[in-house]
Amino acid sequence: MTDLDGAQFRELCGRFATGVVIVTALDPDQSPAGMTANSFASVSLDPPLISFNVDRASDFHRAIATAGVFAVNVLGAGQEALSRRFAKTPGPERFEGVGFRRTDTGRIHLAGAIATLDCETFERFPVGDHTVVIGRVVGGEAHDGRPLLYFRGGYRNLA
Numbered sequence: 314m315t316d317l318d319g320a321q322f323r324e325l326c327g328r329f330a331t332g333v334v335i336v337t338a339l340d341p342d343q344s345p346a347g348m349t350a351n352s353f354a355s356v357s358l359d360p361p362l363i364s365f366n367v368d369r370a371s372d373f374h375r376a377i378a379t380a381g382v383f384a385v386n387v388l389g390a391g392q393e394a395l396s397r398r399f400a401k402t403p404g405p406e407r408f409e410g411v412g413f414r415r416t417d418t419g420r421i422h423l424a425g426a427i428a429t430l431d432c433e434t435f436e437r438f439p440v441g442d443h444t445v446v447i448g449r450v451v452g453g454e455a456h457d458g459r460p461l462l463y464f465r466g467g468y469r470n471l472a
């Protein structure tokens with residue numbers, strides 16, 4: 314048992330500076346879906362695995378719960394508005410006016426990302442109120458550019 318409340322938990326975890334990604338996938342209707350996340354991590358080199366965690370109460374969970382493939386778009390310093398959009402705007406409207414490309418493998422690549430990791434779903438398991446998603450990285454692309462950072466509940470840039 315613990316007395317820790319949600320605010321304290323956020324206060325503690327918020328001291329860990331992260332980058333910001335938007336995970337994209339096709340939902341069961343084959344429409345593009347995406348969600349801002351900072352729970353991204355690399356997991357294993359051989360095989361090359363990454364992870365992120367999705368709230369099971371989120372709309373995006375519906376997409377990622379069935380998607381066989383997905384992409385992780387690492388946001389650049391100028392993409393704060395995109396990060397906010399993919400955290401707040403209602404799901405179906407998220408892609409309106411946003412530059413993206415649907416690949417022939419059924420993945421969604423967002424324009425301006427400093428890296429895109431093409432993943433196959435390797436494992437999914439429920440932990441607490443989230444689902445941990447493990448992806449096998451099968452390809453990707455990296456571009457020059459500074460990252461968007463997240464620290465203590467706010468967006469930052471490298472000094």
Ligand SMILES: Cc1cc2nc3c(=O)[nH]c(=O)nc-3n(C[C@H](O)[C@H](O)[C@H](O)COP(=O)(O)O)c2cc1C
Pocket residue numbers: 333347348349350351352353365366367368370371372373374396397399400401402403404463
């Ligand atoms: C910087 C940032 C990081 C976030 N990281 C995560 C995350 O790792 N996992 C998650 O489930 N939600 C995360 N969220 C919240 C989701 O983006 C948000 O709850 C979700 O998009 C809700 O919309 P939906 O229900 O339409 O999917 C994060 C939000 C922000 C702004």
